[in-house]
Amino acid sequence: MQIDENKCIGCGVCISYCPVNAIGLTEREVPLTIKGKERKQVSVINFDECAECGVCLRSAGCPTNAIYQQELQYPRTIRSLMSDVLTIAEESQISGRGTEEMKTNEVTGRFKQGMTGVAIEVGRPITGTRMVDVEKIAMAVSVLDVEYEPCNPVTSMMADVATGKFKDDLLNEKVLSAIIEFGVRTEQLPDLFDILKTVETEIDSVFSLDIACLLNPDGSNPTAPYIEGAGLWVAPNGKTNVGLGRPLVK
Ligand code: SF4
Ligand code: SF4
CATH class of the missing domain: 3.30.70 (Alpha-Beta Plaits)
Known part of the structure; x- marks a missing residue:
């Protein structure tokens, strides 16, 4: 996942949505629309720590649509496969x-x-x-x-x-x-x-x-x-098939 620092207004809303604390605020020099540059606070994603779960993109409701999904290449696709509930x-x-x-x-x-x-x-x-x-x-x-x-x-x-x-x-x-x-x-x-x-x-x-x-x-x-x-705790969860799943074996 990535954040477009030109769009980010540094509101920080997305930070609390990340389950692995991969998003943080930092100061960046960004171009002004007319002329010159200014320093402003923006959010950045720690690329190595991001698990590509997709939560920030789907749930944070970024006010400027600054969060975007870059194209994932193997082996980074493993992150999305294991972490994003929508990846099949x-x-x-x-x-x-x-x-x-x-x-x-x-x-x-x-x-x-x-x-x-x-x-x-x-x-x-x-x-x-x-x-x-x-x-x-x-x-x-x-x-x-x-x-x-x-x-x-x-x-x-x-x-x-x-x-x-x-x-x-x-x-x-x-x-x-x-x-x-x-x-x-x-x-x-x-x-x-x-x-x-x-x-x-x-x-x-x-x-x-x-x-x-x-x-x-x-x-x-x-x-x-x-x-x-072994000194471990038995915490059983029983399951009874009421016929919705047809047994494939006797
Ligand atoms: S929610 Fe959007 S605008 Fe706010 S800090 Fe995150 S990326 Fe930037
Ligand atoms: S995709 Fe998931 S792990 Fe990566 S920055 Fe967004 S919320 Fe954090």
Whole structure:
């Protein structure tokens, strides 16, 4: 995103809309319409910190239409893909961060008995995340031989899904958040939690952990003993398919 300093009147309204604090006021010398130059206060966007979320353009209501979207080239397009809710991922044709695969398990049946779906949501407003930190987590969990979700755009950013190594040219891209999504055998959960507790000290962002599974035939949660055993909090969200999504699997 960029600001036309000739149009900006320095009102500062757009600053509070930016979720990663990438907009600030500065003094600039600008040409007068008749002759000469003057110094005035204008807003500028820190190009390296901007996550291309589009919020300032759509929501700030700039009184002079000074904010504009420049043409994005790869790898900067990664920022928009992960941060702008209106950008659609090619792999899944879903907007936002481009995946709903774990949430539709009752229809797709990706994770059967004995398997657990895992989503690691890296980054939040204010902190955001660089893709290099997303890679660190992916490379750490890859030692468990996880199965990455092919319809998740983060998987398509990997140069090697066996190691979780990302393509080098996108590692510095900054995004609001990115979701790593994969399946593991349920008995691997303790190893996964140990890995995450180590890697969380090595990244410059935050992450949350989502887990999806089928319940046991007796209604109990097969992942709960592992989660509680690791000292983590079980916060279940149940989902019952009332027939609006036709199950693709028995
Ligand atoms: S809202 Fe528009 S005019 Fe006001 S500071 Fe931001 S870019 Fe400049
Ligand atoms: S596009 Fe988003 S991240 Fe970039 S300056 Fe605007 S609000 Fe901030």
